[in-house]
Amino acid sequence: MQRIVGAVDVGAYENISDIDHDGLPDIYETGTEIYVSATSTGSKPNVADSDGDGILDGVEVNIHGTNPNLTDSDADGFDDLFEINTGFSPISATSTPDALSTIRTAVEFRFNAANGVNYRIEGSTDLQNWDTIETGIIGAGGVVTRFYSTENQPKRYFRVKRN
Ligand SMILES: [Ca+2]
Ligand SMILES: [Ca+2]
Ligand SMILES: [Ca+2]
Ligand SMILES: [Ca+2]
Secondary structure, eight states: OOOOTTSOOHHHHTTOOOTTOSSSOGGGOOOSSOOOBTTBOOOOTTOSSTTOSSSOHHHIIIIIOOOTTOSSTTOSSSOHHHHHHTTOOTTOTTSOGGGOOOOOOOEEEEEEEOTTOEEEEEEESSSSSOEEEEEEEEOOSEEEEEEEOOTTOOOOEEEEEEO
């Protein structure tokens, strides 16, 4: 069979062992915990996510270019996965998530609670079905205030009941 010089010879990889199924051949995973190159990664051949940062060794090496032995490849104080998920570079210390802050409006829920009375707060998405959000609130003859984040929060209706 004629070989094509300069192209990936898929046939050569068909029988290469990847025990932990992380996308890196065992022979590339040297287990030294020191990354040298994509074919000498320092990662563990029997652990799919050597540094435990939530990204497979092969995905770190071949897709993100991050270090499979370090949770924070660029040492900027944020883990690789968090940087990737927030759109920052995990391999550039000048691209760092603490440059970003956001403002989000929360719900402030207030009710007047009588002295010594036990209240519970319920929430609903549809005004039909109500779930208990907090129970055992003992009134002190004044206003009770709660703040609820609106992030990933489908409940837009709140009410209070005496227990
Ligand atoms: Ca591995
Ligand atoms: Ca990893
Ligand atoms: Ca990593
Ligand atoms: Ca980082």
